[in-house]
Amino acid sequence: MSGKPKLHYFNGRGRMESIRWLLAAAGVEFEECFLETKDDLTKLRKDGSLLFQQVPLVEIDGMKMVQTRAIGNYIAAKYNLYGKDLKERALIDMYVEGIADLNELLMMHVSQPADKKQEYFANLVDKATNRYFPVYEKVLKDHGQDFLVGNQLSRADVQLLEILLMAEECKPDILAKFPLLQSFKARISNIPTIKKFLQPGSQRKPPLQEKDLPSVMKIFQ
Structure with missing residues (x-):
């Protein structure tokens, strides 16, 4: 089993993007598991992975973390991005x-x-x-x-x-x-880790376009 954090979300920015940014800034490699259909989301709900029935979901350090702020706080504290006191x-x-x-x-x-x-x-x-x-x-x-x-x-x-x-x-x-x-x-x-994340081919996502909305809505409706 890989030790990399695993991010579950659709293939776009949304509420996961700030988490991608934090991990990238910390120099942490991560894997992504993209939701492509409503069934993908339903499966996560049924297997008990989503505490509040919603994504983002990040698997990290043996935990299945949900809630964007909680995930961000954990990553920031773990990788020394949360101040000294x-x-x-x-x-x-x-x-x-x-x-x-x-x-x-x-x-x-x-x-x-x-x-x-x-x-x-x-x-x-x-x-x-x-x-x-x-x-x-x-x-x-x-x-x-x-x-x-x-x-x-x-x-x-x-x-x-x-x-x-x-x-x-x-x-x-x-x-x-x-x-x-x-x-x-x-x-x-x-900053080197951030500069790398800003280069083409990174896991940073492009802006969501109007044409992308129907496929995203199909997952969450």
Whole structure:
């Protein structure tokens, strides 16, 4: 039996992508078992693998872990991406929760009805540039370090880079007013394990397209 973590999800970003990012940043190789039909999901439910009947599911260290935040916390703690003490961990948690809120907005963009897309996009850009990005720009300025918390890479840095790149996919100039975030993006992207994950052919997933939605919905409906 392989010692690599095994990720169960559909072949796309969704709620598993942040977990892929964390493992990749830690330099951990992982296997993926893609759900392709509703039967694949039903089988996991019936064999007792899904505590709350839903994915993501990650098999790691003899556990079958569900719930995205729990999985992320475990991986971050296991691979030294969770700060050096409780105060740093609290900061990391705060920053990650804000990133998760923005991630929800970004993920839902593709599934908006055609007549709502423009309004949704405007709201997304407004919240990103007026609520979320100013926070991280200020954190970097006030902290004065290369990283958001302490003086080493943490889960917060990894997830922030992920969300910055996702936002730029929606609007390429979205970081125009945030010079520290631009520098942060370039700096963290150049960390060897992350640089590798950003190369073509890695296990990073492309943005979900509207044409992909029917096949994904068939799994979960």
